[in-house]
Amino acid sequence: METQLSNGPTCNNTTNGPSNSNTEDSKTNLIVNYLPQNMTQEELKSLFGSIGEIESCKLVRDKITGQSLGYGFVNYVDPKDAEKAINTLNGLRLQTKTIKVSYARPSSASIRDANLYVSGLPKTMSQKELEQLFTQYGRIITSRILVDQVTGVSRGVGFIRFDKRVEAEEAIKGLNGQKPPGATEPITVKFANNPSQKTNQAILSQLYQSPNRRYPGPLHHQAQRLRFSPMTIDGMTSLAGINIPGHAGTGWCIFVYNLAPDADESILWQMFGPFGAVTNVKVIRDFNTNKCKGFGFVTMTNYDEAAMAIASLNGYRLGDRVLQVSFKTNKTHKA
């Protein structure tokens, strides 16, 4: 019985059970999870190559869309380097993500589709308690409880990934429809949807079948998933008759709010440049005093990079100020 609970609150348990995976392969081959969306295989290779010589490296992508699936494999020549990579790179913060680095289990059919979706959980249940409930059925690889982004309170929904599919099946048999100790409502336990089942065909048909939609939000979101270029989106914008926030035609215009009175253009270049191609920056100043009026604009060429910059820099603390960063909207001056 080698079940390991996670080491910490953020489900960073490494899958290096002493008895389970002691093949040669497992000592050099790593799986890297929770990678930022825009990270390329080259960047992955470069990051892990800084530890030692890499035998092979692969970023896993969606077969159809080419989108990164947020994880990859790094195989070192020397097992010592693999161990070093776990020790130094696991938990590393990259942009908005905290990456997880652990030994890859030997690939086999038995470990696929072992991910469970659990709903109806008591809102008070912690990740640890969730694991305690499931651990009797097998070795837990990851666990997660989804929380409300704003309040941080549990949504009563979570995921449990087991080492083996058969363990997941047993957990469904044993726990689906059951009440956890102390709970008033039964929980639902089933296999989680396979993310790759959500084909872009379905997304595309949504895009094209709604020529009258007026709501930029969701469409915008899907554009991100599909990695359309700004030009493609522009074409679709006219086709669908909608507005895409921040899209000026020459790039993606980003609104930066709460700059200090003495802010200048160089600070905007410095902040946004690392995220990708920046074509223009502008600090808005008072005509008389020549002091910054508290905001500015940045234009970036590529949607993905602009989105990443916004995700990373919104809420960023510059001096004693907390910046607000978003795509520029066409709102005049209400709300």
Added chain:
DNA sequence: TTTTATT
């Protein structure tokens, strides 16, 4: 009432 963990 679905996050991105098996090449």
